[in-house]
Amino acid sequence: xxxxxxxxxxxxxxxxxxxxxxxxxxxxxxxxxxxxxxxxxxxxxxxxxxxxxxxxxxxxxxxxxxxxxxxxxxxxxxxxxxxxxxxxxxxxxxxxxxxxxxxxxxxxxxxxxxxxxxxxxxxxxxxxxxxxxxxxxxxxxxxxxxxxxxxxxxxxxxxxxxxxxxxxxxxxxxxxxxxxxxxxxxxxxxxxxxxxxxxxxxxxxxxxxxxxxxxxxxxxxxxxxxxxxxxxxxxxxxxxxxxxxxxxxxxxxxxxxxxxxxxxxxxxxxxxxxxxx
Ligand SMILES: [Zn+2]
Ligand SMILES: [Zn+2]
Numbered sequence: 001x002x003x004x005x006x007x008x009x010x011x012x013x014x015x016x017x018x019x020x021x022x023x024x025x026x027x028x029x030x031x032x033x034x035x036x037x038x039x040x041x042x043x044x045x046x047x048x049x050x051x052x053x054x055x056x057x058x059x060x061x062x063x064x065x066x067x068x069x070x071x072x073x074x075x076x077x078x079x080x081x082x083x084x085x086x087x088x089x090x091x092x093x094x095x096x097x098x099x100x101x102x103x104x105x106x107x108x109x110x111x112x113x114x115x116x117x118x119x120x121x122x123x124x125x126x127x128x129x130x131x132x133x134x135x136x137x138x139x140x141x142x143x144x145x146x147x148x149x150x151x152x153x154x155x156x157x158x159x160x161x162x163x164x165x166x167x168x169x170x171x172x173x174x175x176x177x178x179x180x181x182x183x184x185x186x187x188x189x190x191x192x193x194x195x196x197x198x199x200x201x202x203x204x205x206x207x208x209x210x211x212x213x214x215x216x217x218x219x220x221x222x223x224x225x226x227x228x229x230x231x232x233x234x235x236x237x238x239x240x241x242x243x244x245x246x247x248x249x250x251x252x253x254x255x256x257x258x259x260x261x262x263x264x265x266x267x268x269x270x271x272x273x274x275x276x277x
Contacts, residue, residue, distance in 0.1 A: 004253075004264050004275035008245050009038030009085065010103055010161065010202060010236035015065040016042040017055035019241045022068050026076055028242025037245075038083035038267055040103045041065050047091045049108055049115040056089070066098060083267060088155035090147050091115060096156055101267055103202070103236075104157025106147045106165065109140055118144060122169040129175065137176035138183060141166050145186040149193035158272070159234050159265070160194060162204045162217040163187075171213055178219060188225060195229050200265045200272065203256060206238025209247040216252055220259070227260045234265040234272075253277050 012018030013025055020028070022039065029037040042056040057065055066084055073082035085101040088094075091110055096102045108115040109128070116128035118140075133139040144166045151157060164187060167178060176183055194201070203223065207213035218226065226233070233256060237247040253264070257277055265272040 001263070001274060001276050004235070004266055004277065005036060006032060006034040006246060007036035007038075007266060008034070008237050008239060009036075009040065009083065009101065009159075009234070009267050010087070010204065010206070010238045011037060011039050011245070012041060012087075012238075012240045013039065013065075015061050015068075016057045017240060022065075022072055025239070025242055025245070026072055026080065026082065029245055030076070030079055031242075032245055034080060034245065036081045036083070036267065038085050038101065039065075039069050040085040040087040040101075043086050043088045043092050043094050043096070045089055045092050046094050047108075047110075047115060049091075049117065059094075062086075062094075081269075085158070087161060088157065090151050090154055101158035102156055103159060103161040104151040104155035104199075105161035106144060106151055109143045109147065109166075111143060116140070118166045119168045122174070125169050125175060138180065138186075141176060141183050142186040145190040149190035152194060152197040152199050157199055158267070159199055160201045161236075162206065162238065163191070163194075163201050164218050164222055167217070167219065168207055168212060178221070187222060191222070191225060191229065191231070195231060198232075200232035200234045201226055202234045202236040203252055204236050204238050205247045205249070205252060206236075206240075206244075209237060209239075209244040216248075216255075220255065223256065223259050223261075232263070232265055233261055234267075 045056045069084040083100040086099045087103040090106040204217040
């Protein structure tokens with residue numbers, strides 16, 4: 001087994017809410033000596049939350065996205081291995097067929113036919129806690145993790161995206177205490193359920209490169225819990241621009257090793273492969 005290659009499998013482009021084109025992302029990856037790059041455009045959110053146009057791919061855009069990624073994979077085949085994936089939202093029921101892999105993610109908490117976005121802004125999170133959950137942040141986090149527990153089943157995820165995304169705007173425990181038993185119980189119940197799927201959890205540095213969080217998703221505490229359960233990991237930077245590709249991977253690999261992880265999953269043509277962390 002060798003050390004993990006330079007890669008990233010959680011990557012967005014202008015087909016959804018990314019800032020750069022597919023080709024520009026490939027060039028950024030090549031400049032960083034990546035040998036593998038996977039695109040994971042946000043699936044079309046057919047459940048129609050209010051901000052549907054803002055950050056997911058349109059149905060037509062999804063077709064164009066697949067065609068473009070496939071064409072560029074061929075164009076750059078001698079320099080880098082390109083994968084065409086999708087970041088499938090828990091609430092969506094669009095098909096995941098035709099993609100090389102699926103990132104399974106919860107971005108919305110559904111309650112009574114309303115979809116409350118947890119990663120749009122602190123204001124929307126605050127409003128959601130008040131309007132949807134009677135002002136109780138732990139009621140919202142409980143519902144979030146109930147959905148998270150079923151994310152693999154619902155999306156057929158190859159790996160689990162940002163397990164505790166609900167903490168995106170919670171730096172300094174702004175909305176809830178992530179060591180409170182109500183939060184811990186909900187998160188660990190979901191983790192236990194997901195352990196049975198055998199799918200790896202990504203360690204996602206997306207909120208770190210944006211300066212929103214000092215820790216990755218999942219938090220250091222939850223990574224310790226995951227290691228205790230013999231969970232498996234995969235590194236991802238949830239990049240929306242070329243500069244952030246592979247953000248803090250060395251630092252995160254070091255952290256994961258300190259926690260006790262020894263191996264990391266990397267996507268290959270034949271599925272997930274083990275590498276040394
Ligand atoms: Zn996401
Ligand atoms: Zn993403």
